[in-house]
Amino acid sequence: MKNKIDIALEYYHKKGQLILNAVNSSKNLTADQIIEYGQDMAAIEFKITALEVAKEN
Secondary structure, rough: OOOHHHHHHHHHHHHHHHHHHHHHHOOOOOOHHHHHHHHHHHHHHHHHHHHHHHOOO
């Protein structure tokens, strides 16, 4: 059975992939939308990094 960290990592990886898919499939994003997606991805990447560090310890 997976522990809570593994479940959270899967969740954030999927969430990040959804954002990437949305950005890559859109042909007419505004600058504000690009910035918002970038901020969301930065937050997700930060959480993934923190979870991976916690998993190692």
